Amino acid sequence: MAGGAADFRSDLMAGIPAAARAAMLRAAGEAPEMGLRDDPHQSRLERMVSELAGFEDALFVPTCTLANQIALRLWCRPGDIVLTAAGSHVAGPEAASTAGLAGVAVRQLEAARGHLRPETLRAALAGPARPGDQPARLVWLENTHMRAGGTIAPGDWVREIGGTCREAGLRLHIDGSRLWNAEAATGLTLAALAEAADSLSLSLNKALGAPAGSLLLGSRDFIREALAVRATLGASWRPVGFLAAGAIEAVAGRAGRLGDDHRRARLLHAGFSHALGPLAGEAPDTNIVLVATPPGTAAMEVAEALGKAGVLALPLDAATLRFVLHARIGDAAVARAVDAVRRAIA
Numbered sequence: 626m627a628g629g630a631a632d633f634r635s636d637l638m639a640g641i642p643a644a645a646r647a648a649m650l651r652a653a654g655e656a657p658e659m660g661l662r663d664d665p666h667q668s669r670l671e672r673m674v675s676e677l678a679g680f681e682d683a684l685f686v687p688t689c690t691l692a693n694q695i696a697l698r699l700w701c702r703p704g705d706i707v708l709t710a711a712g713s714h715v716a717g718p719e720a721a722s723t724a725g726l727a728g729v730a731v732r733q734l735e736a737a738r739g740h741l742r743p744e745t746l747r748a749a750l751a752g753p754a755r756p757g758d759q760p761a762r763l764v765w766l767e768n769t770h771m772r773a774g775g776t777i778a779p780g781d782w783v784r785e786i787g788g789t790c791r792e793a794g795l796r797l798h799i800d801g802s803r804l805w806n807a808e809a810a811t812g813l814t815l816a817a818l819a820e821a822a823d824s825l826s827l828s829l830n831k832a833l834g835a836p837a838g839s840l841l842l843g844s845r846d847f848i849r850e851a852l853a854v855r856a857t858l859g860a861s862w863r864p865v866g867f868l869a870a871g872a873i874e875a876v877a878g879r880a881g882r883l884g885d886d887h888r889r890a891r892l893l894h895a896g897f898s899h900a901l902g903p904l905a906g907e908a909p910d911t912n913i914v915l916v917a918t919p920p921g922t923a924a925m926e927v928a929e930a931l932g933k934a935g936v937l938a939l940p941l942d943a944a945t946l947r948f949v950l951h952a953r954i955g956d957a958a959v960a961r962a963v964d965a966v967r968r969a970i971a
């Protein structure tokens with residue numbers, strides 16, 4: 626369908642790096658495991674990323690949605706309130722899981738470029754709950770923030786929010802599906818970026834290009850309980866040694882890789898700015914570029930016109946198109962997208 630097209634719809638389209646494919650093939654020739662965390666590749670992956678991110682333990686799970694939902698189940702009881710910035714994935718694309726699997730209510734607070742200001746959180750905690758409201762149990766940050774265009778959370782905000790949570794007896798989870806991009810863009814370690822959090826989720830299959838899977842990270846006790854929750858959700862997947870082997874190579878090969886995506890995202894945005902002016906929005910922090918369609922022009926229609934020119938973009942809502950940079954998008958594809966957008970919109 627998308628053969629030959631420049632596919633900007635998602636960093637899921639990055640494809641699997643050669644080193645990861647080779648590692649998968651080698652691991653696929655070994656004896657499979659029983660699934661009780663006894664696979665050497667899975668253990669290596671979980672240890673490697675626990676160390677990178679500064680957590681005691683990690684668990685390899687099929688999707689980042691599942692990593693998030695296990696965290697919700699462990700930190701909250703049904704009916705509890707979770708506080709997050711407006712537009713978070715947990716309250717948007719993932720909302721049905723959040724309601725159906727965890728049974729929690731997400732309160733979306735005012736966001737600044739997708740992120741929660743410490744004073745906004747403090748005001749929400751100080752404000753009167755409605756009669757019958759359960760107490761807020763968990764604060765939920767997303768870094769980078771997808772819907773805001775891959776924006777990076779200001780480090781001092783995250784630290785201060787961590788302090789507020791500790792004082793108020795709340796837990797803090799970071800949906801770090803794309804925390805790798807924040808790591809590449811800021812030069813900070815994952816451990817520094819996630820220091821304030823009690824738990825963290827990371828996608829392995831987006832810009833990194835692992836074949837599948839995500840990680841949930843936390844304390845040793847938290848991960849022991851996560852193992853049980855994963856089982857109740859029918860997600861004790863096995864054998865997964867060959868997937869973990871591919872993921873290890875994808876993690877190891879990320880240095881430089883993501884920086885290229887960020888450079889091309891800035892190039893793409895500069896081209897859009899030149900062609901469209903303010904519709905191109907602000908310059909990207911990482912690998913996501915959002916474009917507003919002109920009043921009266923539906924994003925879906927523009928996406929169709931772009932598709933005919935061999936450029937695939939994802940409508941996020943009626944008036945916003947998303948372009949995500951990844952390993953299969955080179956400089957020529959960026960130039961092609963700028964040209965196609967100029968013809969379709971300008």
Ligand SMILES: *Cc1c(COP(=O)(O)O)cnc(C)c1O
Pocket residue numbers: 687688689690691693714715767769771800802803828839
């Ligand atoms: C993609 C994404 C998820 C969910 O990941 P899946 O592996 O598709 O379930 C969660 N949070 C954010 C911010 C995402 O972008």
